[in-house]
Amino acid sequence: MIAGLLALLHAQRGPPLRRTLCLFVLRGEESAWFARPYLGSSALFGRFDPGWLDLPCLQDPSLTLGAAMRREGADTDVIAARTPLLDPAALSHFVELHIEQGPVMVARGVPVGIVSGIRGNHRHPSARCLGEAAHSGAVPRWLRRDAVLGAADLAMRLDASWRALLERGEDLVMTMGIFTTDPKEHAMTRVPGEVRFALEYRSESERTLDDFHALVEAEAAAIARERRVRFELGPGVRTPPAVMDPRLVAHARSLCAEAGIAHEVLASGAGHDAAIFANAGVPAAMVFVRNEHGSHNPREAMDFDDFLLAAGVLRALLLTGAEAVGR
């Protein structure tokens, strides 16, 4: 894939290159082994937290990230000192090509996507709603403290607010991926006294994340009063969003329009190294290729014609993007 991409880049028919074209091959963008993404790009810009070196490998806890990096030849002393390996000002811009990991482009029938931004997120991995277990037949509604109804109420209120924010044009996704009564305690004939749930919301906009967080806290407090339950949202974990350079986005749209390529501007819900480049101050862009069945999935399926269209946009963006951002 990379060889094909390089061939495409070198088969240039336009004006000769006036700059050096850098191909970055970045390690550890995924978090599957050490639960921490963007390892290579973070190291590149001196943003690698030295504490990460002690992270255990999820598949083999006797192996730390630091040991694994040294085994592959990385100088972990330099990286842990947060020494930038590259000056962001030395790069005119950065462009990344990726399959879309969601179903939007297939649903809308467009082969090429221009990414507006990479969603940040706010997560509560281990939230709880606490009520009081009771006999399901003998306790009337007015004396119940039902944890399932409390947590379901939160889910429905947040879903309604999510919908309202989308109608106003905000970027947001919201998920309660885990929602479970206690298997050691729950029973069909018992009013549930506890629900454990995970709550995650993502947005391109830091302000939307803040607003939604305030909404979560306000709704939880209102439900606690009304239903006599208690919410423990637990520690929140935040990852900031990254905005793709609006000039590069506009330029990519023009390139697609000129070439007659059906395209759409959309947010990336998954994380990418482009977020680290953008947040380090490098004007960044991303091009998505239409792809079926999501990603991290043996059924993911990209059409090679779509890939060639998107790679053409990548090539043009690399060759002409510096002027678009005035660098």
Add this chain to the structure above:
Amino acid sequence: MIAGLLALLHAQRGPPLRRTLCLFVLRGEESAWFARPYLGSSALFGRFDPGWLDLPCLQDPSLTLGAAMRREGADTDVIAARTPLLDPAALSHFVELHIEQGPVMVARGVPVGIVSGIRGNHRHPSARCLGEAAHSGAVPRWLRRDAVLGAADLAMRLDASWRALLERGEDLVMTMGIFTTDPKEHAMTRVPGEVRFALEYRSESERTLDDFHALVEAEAAAIARERRVRFELGPGVRTPPAVMDPRLVAHARSLCAEAGIAHEVLASGAGHDAAIFANAGVPAAMVFVRNEHGSHNPREAMDFDDFLLAAGVLRALLLTGAEAVGR
């Protein structure tokens, strides 16, 4: 307790008894060993299903109910033939005394309760809401099929209808005691594709159970359309309600009023042998004693003064109830 009760009954100061007073000591009212309640009272009226003899003991599956009954001296051939051991017409009425198993009487401050009926129930022990698992960051709201939001929507719609039915004076309790995403599949960053839940509702009124069942099916169908999920409610299990004799209820209220005993008419959410007597055609009544912390609980706590008040009502009902029902 039974000895004290008999002493109270025999220390009668009213007119001499014109009928035989029967004390029933009924085995197997609870379902803790063989998952089937009302064993003794069902056998009494020829309503013992012969299939129950094969039920395994939950604590020792090598022991069947039939073997356990024979070991205790029961003639299981006669019982399995559904031979009534007692003609319901031979009884003028039946009265049962029990602690309240819910918190209503403590909350309202009344020592004696007169039971209006024993709630029947409709149960779906293993219902499911099925959607489609997906990436929590990359799939927008309009392309999701979120099983947690589907099942939470059902919980909220049923809760709202429950509240509306209570405001109209219907008797109902509703519980989703189990509500869980799949522990083998769920994750904070995954749109949940499946929720397993248990749904139970109880009412004194068969019509209310029927109405609520129709509502469950209609709401599930509406949510399935709106949220592109699918509900599998699974097999439903029904236990019919039992109405306490209204003439005995009215008589018990008069007895309390005459004796200056604070009391309240309320439904029994838990099952009792009185339900079997009532459904066999015997006019039946129940007297509740105020009790803290529910039942089946080491903290359950009844005040003995409350017990004496309730036992006095039991005694009066036994002695004068036959006239109230004209038998």
